[in-house]
Amino acid sequence: MKIEFLNLGKQPLANSFLTQEQFKNEFFFDLKVQFDTNTKLVSLVNFVPPEKMFNEDYAYSSSCSKTMADHFFNTAQYLMSYGSPKILEIGSNDGVFIGNVDPKNAVAVEPCANFANITRRMGYTTYDQFWTEDLAQQIVKEHGTFDIVYAANCMCHIQDIQQAFNAVNIVLNDAGRFIFEDPYLLEVIKNSAYDQFYDEHAHIFSIISLYNLLKNAGFRIYHVDFPNTHGGSLRIYADKRNAQEPEKVSSQIGIELGYKLDQISTYETFASAVRKSKLDLQFLLKNIKSEGKNIIGYGATSKSTVIYNYCQTDTKYIDYIIDTTPAKQGKYSPGVHIPIVPPTKHITCDYAFLGAWNYKNEILSKEKNRDFSFITHVPRIMII
Numbered sequence: 001m002k003i004e005f006l007n008l009g010k011q012p013l014a015n016s017f018l019t020q021e022q023f024k025n026e027f028f029f030d031l032k033v034q035f036d037t038n039t040k041l042v043s044l045v046n047f048v049p050p051e052k053m054f055n056e057d058y059a060y061s062s063s064c065s066k067t068m069a070d071h072f073f074n075t076a077q078y079l080m081s082y083g084s085p086k087i088l089e090i091g092s093n094d095g096v097f098i099g100n101v102d103p104k105n106a107v108a109v110e111p112c113a114n115f116a117n118i119t120r121r122m123g124y125t126t127y128d129q130f131w132t133e134d135l136a137q138q139i140v141k142e143h144g145t146f147d148i149v150y151a152a153n154c155m156c157h158i159q160d161i162q163q164a165f166n167a168v169n170i171v172l173n174d175a176g177r178f179i180f181e182d183p184y185l186l187e188v189i190k191n192s193a194y195d196q197f198y199d200e201h202a203h204i205f206s207i208i209s210l211y212n213l214l215k216n217a218g219f220r221i222y223h224v225d226f227p228n229t230h231g232g233s234l235r236i237y238a239d240k241r242n243a244q245e246p247e248k249v250s251s252q253i254g255i256e257l258g259y260k261l262d263q264i265s266t267y268e269t270f271a272s273a274v275r276k277s278k279l280d281l282q283f284l285l286k287n288i289k290s291e292g293k294n295i296i297g298y299g300a301t302s303k304s305t306v307i308y309n310y311c312q313t314d315t316k317y318i319d320y321i322i323d324t325t326p327a328k329q330g331k332y333s334p335g336v337h338i339p340i341v342p343p344t345k346h347i348t349c350d351y352a353f354l355g356a357w358n359y360k361n362e363i364l365s366k367e368k369n370r371d372f373s374f375i376t377h378v379p380r381i382m383i384i
């Protein structure tokens, strides 16, 4: 049974930064979140058609920050330590990970044509298609099976997740490893980070839910770890061995059970915390404005789209958003239409809402000499 527990209202596509001419045709959907009492999977109630989100206009570029570039470089070095494995990457974006692997040993899958063209130019065979069992069969016919299948911030985008895991089983050789990472549900719950729920994140995974889904697809989880990316991620290591989960995996499942991630009551409590976070943010922003101070946004992130729309935070509160991604500059944020501008050397404002909270450490060290304060909503509304 699926039980809805959170309603974040009408939301636009979180990464669909737009021009003024595009305002009138902007797409909105009802962003609601549900819990499946059978699989324990947390998913959106209404999925947006993938072609609307992942196409040649897709704006999210994984190389945008040093944190992410370093993370993928280190991941590639680690995977290479298994010898010279043959790697398939699902969701290769702009090549930030695969660029560290020899093109002779790697194949990429990336449905966004703009990014697929980048990895092709870098010399990688790239399939610009969505990840399905049919595509898996085609890839095996053309390249054989793989030693490693890697996916970062991609599996949680795939609506028919069971089918996606079945497809990985097709391309992975019998001794192969399936390694993937996505935002971690336990961090979302602990930090009231409700902005992890948006159109692209069809699911937010716990280990408990992945244990169930991966088992159905013929995988066992042999290791887990927790990269510090995207506001707290979960990385799963799975193989096809018919063996018991090691202690580290069962103990982390025990921790999740301690947080009651298998029970609907946890999600209802989380939904109350989200409603409080909205009221607290609105109260704080109103107070700051009433003192005649100004507020800007720092980072035009997909997550901040959710916050601004859910909390009705438009240009009445936020003058503009600064962002380093050239493709976003000169455009407007989805839904509430706040202008996006490149950052200046010296940022002049009283407060900056930290839309890019997932890069907090990188940003706080870059802005250590700031003469403005940050506002964040994670883990609760506060001023830094």
Ligand code: TMP
Pocket (backbone or CB within 6 Å): 060, 064, 065, 066, 298, 299, 300, 301, 302, 303, 322, 323, 324, 325, 328, 356, 358, 359, 362, 363, 366
């Ligand atoms: P994301 O959270 O949806 O990945 O988007 C991150 C955005 O944050 C991206 O457009 C770049 C922006 N950003 C800045 O503007 N300044 C920064 O210092 C960092 C780290 C990111």
